[in-house]
Amino acid sequence: MKWKKRYIALIVLLVIIAGGGYLFRKPLTVLAFDLFLSDRVESTLAQKSYQPLTTNEDNSVKPEPISYKSEPFSVMLLGTDQRKTETARSDTMIYAVVRPEDYKVLLISIPRDTYTEIIGHDGGKKDKITHAYAFGGQQMAKDTLEALLGHDIQYYATINFQGLKDTVDALGGLPLPIQKTIENKGKDHEKFTIVGGKSFYNGEESLNYVRYREDSDFNRTKRQQVFLDVLANKMLSLNQIGNVSELLNILGDNFKTDMEPTMITDLAKKFLGGKEMDISSFTVMGEGTRIDGVYYDVVNDEDLNKAKAMIDNWMNAGTPVDQLIEPGKAGDALEAKATSAAH
Secondary structure, three states, X not given: OHHHHXXXXXXXXXXXXXXXXXXXXXXXXXXXXXXXXXXXXXXXXXXHHEOOEEOXXXXXXXXXXXXXXXXXXXXXXXXXXOOXXXXXXXXXXXXXXXXXXXXXXXXXXXXXXXXXXXXXXXXXXXXXXXXXXXXXHHXXXXXXXXXXXXXOOOEEEEEEHHHHHHHHHHOOOEOOOOOOOEEEOOOOOOOEEEOXXXXXXXXXXXXXXXXXXXXXXXXXXXXXXXHHHHHHHHHOOHHHHHHHHHHHHHHHHHEEEOOOHHHHHHHHHHHHHOOOOEEXXXXXXXXXXXXXXXXXXXXXXXXXXXXXXXXXXXHOOOXXXXXXXXXXXXXXXXXXXXXXXXX
């Protein structure tokens, strides 16, 4: 019986730990997750978070099956500014390429004011890319991002502001690299201050960190990349297994994806048991321009072509690790730029 197997496995696990399990802490973490948490994770995700996209005929569309444990795959990451039942926009839009075998992730950020055709809305009229989600949800955002970058997207994952805040708080805060105080004080912006030099930042402070935009959209997207890097490392650290139940409740209410629950738990076990994940980041820049009195970022063609080349390179399973095009990581030097406008 299943419970007997788990009981025996628990005894074996305790014996191994007592006998010096520190040397095998990663395999033991994966074993504990597999035995005691993965079924509950999959059940919660299936009930609350799993949401395949729908066609115009309102039929669910599941992504084509792929060998996600080894083959590279793409995910559209959306952070939305939705609060309660109000109409949301995608405050964060990222095309991610995940290479599980290499423990590497490429993040290509698209600033929210990017001027582009909104596929499926008003005959493809151009607008800010952030409005694609407001007009047509995940499907329109996906179609628009695919058209802009010229590459298909296999999966999507969306989390809203409340989910971001609660997730960070459940993890005990994040060690964000904020060296100087950041102050959002524009007359048309929400007012907040983030004190620099702290060891950890709570959910509200972390949300304000990724939303701050009074220096530039470029630095804003860089902060979002830094945030995701720090968040991923914190979630995959060995001491976070005990927070899974609380994280599940948070994600269930605020997280939507068309990645099947078994895919998520399989990937979690792989990354928990493997080496540290390496995240590389790139931002498709634009030139600030006013069109009919409205501010937009008109895409830099050179950056756009670089992004397309990187996606080609990373999505090719035959590309050796040492031949991956590295855009450069979002690093500590960001803060000098990100906070200079605050003083």
